[in-house]
Amino acid sequence: MKNFISLNNVDSLDALVQLAAEVKKNPFGFKKHTENKTLGLLFFNPSLRTRLSSQKAAFNLGMQVMVMNVDKDGWVLEMEDGAVMNQGKQEHIKEAAAVISQYCDVIGVRTFASLTNKEDDYAEAFLSKFIKHALVPVISLESATLHPLQSLADVLTIEEHKKIAKPKVVLSWAPHPKPLPQAVPNSFAQWINATDYDFVIANPEGFDLSKEFAGSAKVIHNQDEALKDADFVYAKNWSSYQNYGKSAPELTDWTITSKKMKLTQQAKFMHCLPVRRNVVVSDEVLDSDASLVIEQANNRTFSAQTVLLKLLDYEN
């Protein structure tokens, strides 16, 4: 694998999930492949799970880790080619990406969508430029439109908990006080579309995901109908793609509650976290045995560890 920013970088989803399961069984057993390797983690936005799970993944592999909050600890980056840099930007992304590549064997990069410029966000303007100038493999730690490390952890979690070969998986929009990126649902849709699960997306009118990632998934605008017979309910808020960045916190009847869960086939509940309790999902669902959210978070370690191995040319 050359980089890991999307499912498109993955040769075989099955093989990747299989390796993740092996890594989880024997997390310290792969060190000889990654000796003397260094992971650099660049954060342009806050992060808890990704920050810690990526470090833990590297530690499990005996790798060294350098964490940098670029916005706070480093320089302000210029993105535009040909810019005359006589204003506030101190370093061009060309130099930054090439220089950081001198010190790391793999670079993880975290950026968020602007939610104001749809074209730039969906062109992955920053990540694309960074990869163009980087000289080592790059892992997305969540980008403007995708979050593939989360999706790999999610598929691993479903594989561990599914009771039938082709479970019904429902990705449901849920309310949130602030407009959020589409990265997690886009990515989840992209990955689940690559499985043979029965996949349904439930969201209000005006909140359909980009066709690029939603693909041929069935989209239903009635949440109750969508939840019927679900084996897995993956809740997540996202702001509108069509009316870019618009949110709808007033749609409180989309909150996942016990009553909603009763419509399902005793479904398991999933969320990428952080989650707004009693807004996205009620306490009773989150605190019930149906909730897999902590297991998803745990699987982030093995997801990152698996991707690091593949980027460092491990052959499984």
Added chain:
Amino acid sequence: MKNFISLNNVDSLDALVQLAAEVKKNPFGFKKHTENKTLGLLFFNPSLRTRLSSQKAAFNLGMQVMVMNVDKDGWVLEMEDGAVMNQGKQEHIKEAAAVISQYCDVIGVRTFASLTNKEDDYAEAFLSKFIKHALVPVISLESATLHPLQSLADVLTIEEHKKIAKPKVVLSWAPHPKPLPQAVPNSFAQWINATDYDFVIANPEGFDLSKEFAGSAKVIHNQDEALKDADFVYAKNWSSYQNYGKSAPELTDWTITSKKMKLTQQAKFMHCLPVRRNVVVSDEVLDSDASLVIEQANNRTFSAQTVLLKLLDYEN
């Protein structure tokens, strides 16, 4: 040991101090007990000694360390059960504690007292909730009311420097320009009460520590009288417990000076640092051979290393 937030977690103070002395003699000799273990350090407040000594302790044990400034690098945490999280708080402590537990074998947490809400502070509201939801052992890196890693280092330092079996130890209040928590003096009192030293607390009227920690220690409101024949003088400012959070920077005659030290039995001078020079203690005392403050700071490493070993089930 399940957690380390107070002397109450310690089976035998003697055995713990004994192990700390062994660790100090052979700091790199305990790695086989802690292989592949990871320490997470969560800071909600500034820290220098604790931040560095905890890392050094983990390094000496061959452990990996993840440091997170939660307030700056992560999410804003909700503490209240049942909260409808539609305002600024992004993640509930329930998820945060459980998730971080997925990535660490031990979690260190640093929080300070509010000094405005005595009940919350003395209930250790934050730390208690964090421990309740954490799935691995938790070390206090200083909490609202106690600082046990400091106290273990302090007892080790006294043991190394005492010339008689039962030295007279005086904990003396000292002035400070700002109101400070009671964590260090509370904890010192709790630990010294568990030794057989002759223990005296000297503080102005209105600055008696909570009975919960001061216990049966002799309290004297006249500093000169208290210092008489002391073998160790432990200076520290704290704000009032009774008149909660009130300070008294004007009581400059409580500063520890050479003249005050002459009242003692050639006592050693101790302070947890950071120290306000010429406010808490004069330059001449701090720069004299009587000062143990740097040795106390050094012992923080072995204190943390010892506690990590015990939390990871090392049997001495």
Added chain:
Amino acid sequence: MKNFISLNNVDSLDALVQLAAEVKKNPFGFKKHTENKTLGLLFFNPSLRTRLSSQKAAFNLGMQVMVMNVDKDGWVLEMEDGAVMNQGKQEHIKEAAAVISQYCDVIGVRTFASLTNKEDDYAEAFLSKFIKHALVPVISLESATLHPLQSLADVLTIEEHKKIAKPKVVLSWAPHPKPLPQAVPNSFAQWINATDYDFVIANPEGFDLSKEFAGSAKVIHNQDEALKDADFVYAKNWSSYQNYGKSAPELTDWTITSKKMKLTQQAKFMHCLPVRRNVVVSDEVLDSDASLVIEQANNRTFSAQTVLLKLLDYEN
């Protein structure tokens, strides 16, 4: 070597550069000399290359690293001896330096010039005091007046790319929108003066470097004349030493362009980065094969690794 803050700490420049070349060939081959050693990195200013390359250097040696942004994560330091610390400063540099020395085998310190107080800057007020109270070797990660880790990397880079025994090296001032310290050019001049290269400094009138570091180097105020037959062009902005801290962003004819490079002997282009594109140097020069800037950044790792070895008593 006791500390590394200037070329004055170096016994033999030749031997140091020779060791750096050996380290570069076999970066992981020196671990047995540095087992169980810890590097502390203290930043009082932003840093990307130095932050990452110093960590990478320590990792290559199997050392542990602690990074601290002192201004954000720690306490505000008092510098003055005898100060009555009843204002905002929380810890004296005396304690800070001695305490950090308890947890690290080598301490790296990054500070910048004030550019307002020439006397303090050129006395290296902060670094001198820190070293005075530190109990372990100190590495400058750039100080008010010098940047020796950069200079060692620069000399290594020139040695790798020179085609004749005594190349002509031109250090040229270049424009910049903001006033910058003189640390990099001072240090470069100090180190190149210690080689047998043909060394010329080109800068506008009023921008001559301090004699302390420029030494006997030929200074030419006409850039075109200076560049003639150059083998290496090292561009860098600096603010005025004479008219302390004054900058001259309007001197845009000092930008290094392809046309300027045609005056040279097919010179290689060097810069310490970060660089303002199309202000200090044009895109076409920086993106050409003549540019060594990424190789310079790469050599920062081996420069730091070499200095760490010498400070930890490695004998080559």
